Amino acid sequence: MDAIFFWLLAAGTVLASVGVIFQRNPMHSVVLLIASFCALSGLYVLLGAPFVAAIQIIIYAGAIMVLFLFVVMLLNVPTEDPVHGYHARLLGGAGPRRFGAVLSLLFAVQLFLVLRTLQMTPLPTDAQQPPSTVYDIGLRLFRDYAFAFEATSVLILVAMVGAIVLARREPR
Amino acid sequence: MLPDPTLNAYLLLSAVLFAIGTAGVFLRRNLITILLSVEIMLNAVNLTFVAVDRFRGVVDGQIIVFFVMTVAAAEAAVGLAIIIALFRHKESLNPDAFTSLKW
Numbered sequence: 001m002d003a004i005f006f007w008l009l010a011a012g013t014v015l016a017s018v019g020v021i022f023q024r025n026p027m028h029s030v031v032l033l034i035a036s037f038c039a040l041s042g043l044y045v046l047l048g049a050p051f052v053a054a055i056q057i058i059i060y061a062g063a064i065m066v067l068f069l070f071v072v073m074l075l076n077v078p079t080e081d082p083v084h085g086y087h088a089r090l091l092g093g094a095g096p097r098r099f100g101a102v103l104s105l106l107f108a109v110q111l112f113l114v115l116r117t118l119q120m121t122p123l124p125t126d127a128q129q130p131p132s133t134v135y136d137i138g139l140r141l142f143r144d145y146a147f148a149f150e151a152t153s154v155l156i157l158v159a160m161v162g163a164i165v166l167a168r169r170e171p172r
Numbered sequence: 173m174l175p176d177p178t179l180n181a182y183l184l185l186s187a188v189l190f191a192i193g194t195a196g197v198f199l200r201r202n203l204i205t206i207l208l209s210v211e212i213m214l215n216a217v218n219l220t221f222v223a224v225d226r227f228r229g230v231v232d233g234q235i236i237v238f239f240v241m242t243v244a245a246a247e248a249a250v251g252l253a254i255i256i257a258l259f260r261h262k263e264s265l266n267p268d269a270f271t272s273l274k275w
Contacts, residue, residue, distance in 0.1 A: 006177040010185045017189055017212050021196040026204045033208050040215055047182070047226045052218075052234050059241050064211070064248050071252045072204060075259050100198025108191035115187060121179040123226055132231045141235050152242045159246035166253035169260075 006046055012039035026072045030065055037061045047123075048131035182223035189216035203255050203265045207248065214244050 016036035023029040037060045044053035141149060175181075189212055196209030218237045225233030255265065262269045 003174040003176045006181065007174050010181075013185070014188055014192070017192045020205070020208055020212065021192060021200065023205075026202060026208075029205050029208055033211065036212070037215065040219065043182075043185075043219065044222055046177070047222050049222050049225065049234055052222055052237050055238065055241060056218075059245065060211075060215075064245055067248055067252060068204065068208065071255065075204075075256070075265070077202075077204075077259075077265050097198060101195065104191055104194035104198055107194060108188070111187035111191065112184070115180055115184050118180055118183075121227065122176065123179055123182075123223075124229065129226070129229050132225075132234060137231050137234055137238075140231055141238070145235055145239075148239060152239060155246055156242060159249050163249040163253035166250065167256045 002046055005042065009039045009042040009046070012036070013043070026077070027069070030068050030072060033068075034061045034065050037065070048126060048129065050131055051134045051137055179223060179227050183220060186216045186219040186223070189213075189219065201266050201268065203258070203267055206267070207251050207255070211244060211248070214240060 013036050016032045016039065019032040020029045020036065023032060037056060041053040041056040041061075044050075044056060193209045193211075193213030193216060196212065197206050200206055200209065218240055221233035221237050221240075225231065258270055259265060
């Protein structure tokens with residue numbers, strides 16, 4: 001049963017992510033990415049991490065992606081500039097672009113080869129290892145990671161001020 | 173019958189997602205899509221953290237995922253603010269339009 005869900009959700013995540021890359025309209029890209037995140041949160045449930053699954057939906061799909069949607073609508077740039085001739089080909093265009101495409105392909109092949117050499121390691125089942133609860137995570141977060149947690153709050157404050165300063169229209 | 177998912181299956185899925193994100197960053201010519209590709213890469217890393225967590229029977233990886241998400245939120249806010257500021261100057265989202273350091 002788990003196997004069917006895993007392969008379905010994995011296929012959904014990969015297909016939606018490929019869709020994000022190949023969409024010309026940024027609006028469609030954002031919506032596809034939300035679909036990809038929902039499938040990923042299903043995978044987190046399979047992995048026995050309901051807390052991460054919940055914040056994946058609430059924070060990622062809910063908050064961050066809505067922020068992206070706002071900006072796409074605000075800027076009103078429905079499609080990417082069309083490209084012609086040499087630049088339209090997948091591996092055409094400027095040097096860095098072609099270099100990057102080859103590099104990312106190389107990276108994928110390399111990761112595949114490395115992960116293939118690992119021996120197949122089965123994951124523990126729910127009976128062997130019950131799903132982690134929010135209680136466990138909260139205890140660890142506020143005891144061992146308390147400093148990192150406080151530092152994160154400063155980071156968010158700085159990001160908030162920075163975003164306001166950057167996006168503000170300069171008074172003339 | 174489909175094989176049961178192993179740790180390798182999760183790691184491979186994560187690697188595929190990361191490669192898709194990398195390809196997106198290099199191939200697309202739209203700043204918003206590039207930021208979305210970075211989000212795909214961050215999520216690939218999150219999946220690795222949770223899968224290894226499950227394998228080892230600890231929750232530290234899930235806490236790291238929590239921090240990664242906060243950093244992603246901060247990155248998205250600042251990145252989108254920069255995109256808005258750039259769009260005001262050039263009326264374009266093509267990264268090739270922003271080649272001068274001063275305008």
